[in-house]
Amino acid sequence: MDFILYAVPFFLVLIAVELLADRWRGVSNYRLADAVNSISTGVLSTTTGLLTKGVGLLTYAFALKHLALLRLSADSVWVWIFAFVLYDFCYYWLHRLGHERNILWAAHSVHHQSEEYNLSTALRQTSTGFLLGWIFYLPMAVFGVPLLVFVSVAALNLLYQFWVHTQHIPKLGWFEWCFVTPSNHRAHHAQNALYMDRNYGGVFILWDRLFGTFQEEDDNEPVIFGVTTPLASWNPLWANLQFYAQLWDDARRAGSPWDKLRIWFMRTGWRPADVAAKYPMNKPDLALFRKFEVPLGRRQQGYVAVQFCIYIALGSYLMNLERGLPSAALLLGWGAVAFGVFALGVALENRPWALQVELLRLALNVPLVWLAPLVGLWPASPQMWVGLLGYSLISVIGLYRCRRQVTRWVS
Known part of the structure; x- marks a missing residue:
């Protein structure tokens, strides 16, 4: 069953409800251009996925056939529970390395470019994640998780992540200790130094607590959403290409052949010394942060x-x-x-x-x-x-x- 297909109308209805909640509470968490840009990247990602999802499915099916150590049954409830937890564990590492390695950040950065935080931000997804993302889910095939179960728990994981992209829900007490919530995910979307590269779980925040990447949202440190190198554009195609273009420029300018290759796999933000010296990148001061805006009638x-x-x-x-x-x-x-x-x-x-x-x-x-x-x-x-x-x-x-x-x- 394609859960995402059936959920799309509910996504749009909930966005409308959140807009009404904004008006009722006298806040402004939406801007038309930002919301259109976020949903545009989502539409582009979805339609791209119709052409490319075979990459992940075929590689998973191949690994399931040739590498599986077990043969689990889709008829067992415990297999579904195991797969749901294992998927989120794999997602944690994909998400974490998506922040820590240049080539993976080039794909994942799309989701973080919005300088607003609302339910439309949840729909802001990459169109290039299919290139390498499939690698991180191969352990599920090795454990013998059936393809139907894999596809289903992947959709459920994604559906769960929709509701946490809101500013209207406060901290949720004990729930914060086990699960990803709007509060700890707001911290994840921050560009403040305190929150940078934290809270990677999709459903369970336990992985972050276990591996030392958890950061609670601090009332004394208001979250500033966005990325440290602003997109400064409403173009969904450029949103998907911006960081790839930066990496390509740096690789092309690097004097060392080794630097031209390794820049793609180094920690996010790493640049060859000769390129950084000749082409410095000055990131905006957060104290002077201004959201990207273009006046329109x-x-x-x-x-x-x-x-x-x-x-x-x-x-x-x-x-x-x-x-x-x-x-x-x-x-x-x-x-x-x-x-x-x-x-x-x-x-x-x-x-x-x-x-x-x-x-x-x-x-x-x-x-x-x-x-x-x-x-x-x-x-x-x-x-x-x-x-x-x-x-x-x-x-x-x-x-x-x-x-x-x-x-x-x-x-």
Whole structure:
């Protein structure tokens, strides 16, 4: 059973509930651009996963067949409990090394880039974690955990982690000692020195207490969310590439061939001495911390929010019909989602060329609607062309209204 697929509507409902709680309590834990960016990375991650999840599943199935020391049964409750605990133990080490090694941080840093902390942050996931993440779960195959059980407990682990991304729930007493909670996970998302690289558990905080990586949230040290090298962008594609690009630049500039190789596997933040001397990186002073912000008119924000709903719907469509769609259809759907959220990110950053990118996005809907039936993304239908015409006209009217409010998009 695909628990994540069925949970998506509840995620969106709970985000709406949290927004109401914000208003009721007179706080502001959401910004439109930040939330759109977080959910965009989630949509991009999900659609990328439709194309890449075979990497983890095939390697797990291969290891289960050839390396398993035991043959556990999916019919046993104890096997499910064992698998659930073992998965979280493996997740702890993936998560910990995801903070401690450059190549793994390049993937995981996406989840930490938001300078807000709310339920939309939970959806902010990497699109490149499939490259190396599978390695850490091979011990489960060695122990003989069936594939169905592995996939199921992985989904349950991820579902649990959703609710801890909120500022509305205080410390929970004894529960803090055993389980990951909003309080100890807020500390995990901090860029304060006190909290840095702590609290890695997914469900159980016991691993952190056992291995010396636990840090309680301190009332005297307010959490500052985000990463020490700010993303300073609303672009979900750049969010996934930022740290890889930094590592590539440093590797390219390094004089030593050994440094060019080992930089990828060194502790996070390590740079070759010659590169660090010639290209110093000055990180912002937390005492002067300011959240990344780009001024946008209300009409622009409303336009982006409405257009973004299209890509939530398209991503949900791909998730629902994934098993019946050919690879070419999934690839076309992924391309539409990737370029769409990229274009909306450009709009949120108010780039001088944002209007041109937005017009290109709308124009590309024509070949999308034409190609989709050819590759099996959806059936050919005259209604699709009528819908496209109506959607395009409404979008152009919306762009015109935005242009009247602010001319920077076309300057």
